[in-house]
Amino acid sequence: MKLSIIGAGYVGLVSGACFAEVGHDVACVDVDQNKVDRVNRGEAPIHEDGLEALLRRHVGTRLRATRDLAAAVRASEMTFIAVGTPFDGKRIDLGYVRQAARDVGAALRDLGRYHVVVVKSTVVPGTTDDVVRPLLEEASGGRAGVDFGVGMNPEFLTEGVAVRDFMEPDRIVIGGMDERTIAALARAYAPFRNVPTFGTNNKTAEMIKYTSNAVLATLISFSNEVGNLCARLGGVDVVEVMQGVHLARYFTTTLADGARVTAPITSFLDAGCGFGGSCLPKDVKALVAHGEAAGQPMPLLDTVIQINLKQPQRVIEMLERSFATLRGLKV
Ligand SMILES: NC(=O)c1ccc[n+]([C@@H]2O[C@H](COP(=O)([O-])OP(=O)(O)OC[C@H]3O[C@@H](n4cnc5c(N)ncnc54)[C@H](O)[C@@H]3O)[C@@H](O)[C@H]2O)c1
CATH class of the missing domain: 3.40.50.720 (NAD(P)-binding Rossmann-like Domain)
Incomplete structure (x- = not known):
């Protein structure tokens, strides 16, 4: 064509x-x-x-x-x-x-x-x-x-x-x-x-794109919220928590030959610095703004954004609690 x-x-x-x-x-x-x-x-x-x-x-x-x-x-x-x-x-x-x-x-x-x-x-x-x-x-x-x-x-x-x-x-x-x-x-x-x-139809195709990005952003902020609590409680490692979660049959399947396959979605269920890039933050904000304008606020996704905005600072605070100085530190 x-x-x-x-x-x-x-x-x-x-x-x-x-x-x-x-x-x-x-x-x-x-x-x-x-x-x-x-x-x-x-x-x-x-x-x-x-x-x-x-x-x-x-x-x-x-x-x-x-x-x-x-x-x-x-x-x-x-x-x-x-x-x-x-x-x-x-x-x-x-x-x-x-x-x-x-x-x-x-x-x-x-x-x-x-x-x-x-x-x-x-x-x-x-x-x-x-x-x-x-x-x-x-x-x-x-x-x-x-x-x-x-x-x-x-x-x-x-x-x-x-x-x-x-x-x-x-x-x-x-x-x-x-x-x-x-x-x-x-x-x-x-x-x-x-x-x-x-x-x-066109409207559904448009919504599929936003929903695809919004669900990934939600999982990331969810994982970070859990990670922040683990850090505050002490004695509980969010990496191990998430490993335990990934083993659920919803995330890890056993094939007929006994092999265990972990779904790629689990990479969004790990604590970290938050989501960035040119699309995820922009698209989630645009969807929340569109919901607001349509008279259908989206408080969950709004919170997903708020958690993400604070996450880099949270990570720095955690590092400051663990190290005497961050100067010259490589993580
Ligand atoms: N970058 C990604 O990873 C990605 C992934 C999926 C979807 N999207 C979406 O795709 C769209 C494009 O994103 P992008 O990253 O390719 O943008 P981009 O800024 O890299 O490219 C846009 C291009 O369009 C040109 N342009 C603007 N107005 C024009 C006009 N009237 N006539 C001709 N050219 C014109 C600009 O000069 C620019 O080169 C956005 O809606 C974005 O959200 C981006």
Whole structure:
């Protein structure tokens, strides 16, 4: 298929390179000329294992970068929007997504054939249907469901191992406003065989992404709360506590041949410094803010964030209780 991807950042560029690897013809669009030039030279502007090898293999044949959004969109059958969605302290900032939707919509004007627009950015539930779709209709002069389809396809990659995560996904979530959109997205992902593919509506696809991150953040804060109590009580080691917990049959299964398999989820059930990175804190805060705005506060997730904010200081306090000085200490 011919694909265009708006935003050549972590998600957009990795997706573009991997889609090219499985045989699609991909144009990655970015406003950043430097990024575009580097990609077209086969250089990865970000460090991701295996990304540069994919660029070198496909740039010039199935993959290219460009600033010309309109030409890229019009030459493709499907456009992914993969621009940033930062959290501004109160809510998720949809400014980049709105701009991209307007630009894509304008490019679709008078195209004369069906196109599918897919939101890949992480956006709060309702954004694809209530924000992106009307902007596309307004800018294109066309009708969603007739002239173009609107879908939502969240990305679950982890920075650092993003190429592996994309090429070997645990699941593919495909949201769509109708069956035609879902079928088109399923075609784009057809080369990823034997991967559970979950078709649903756009709002549910958006919620799956937030819920996936929120549950991991919750387990981390839970483990840290337990760890903080263990440290305060003394004589009880949270590492051993969690080892004992991991042995429960819910976490460790005995296979038919007697082998014991521990679920990867247990790595989120260990005490530590808290969660960081570019996604988990931002996404949980955005979900809590969205719940508040919708009249459905989320006190559990709010506390998950509060525990996490205090955790680095808690760790320092514990170290101060155990060592005369932290100067020069390596932990
Ligand atoms: N980074 C991750 O690990 C990760 C994982 C899953 C989901 N996500 C989500 O994916 C989305 C993108 O994240 P990212 O980390 O790739 O962001 P990023 O900041 O690395 O990349 C965004 C890119 O979009 C470009 N851009 C912005 N507006 C544009 C426009 N109108 N036209 C063309 N290009 C434009 C920017 O120049 C930038 O290169 C976010 O919603 C994020 O939450 C990120």
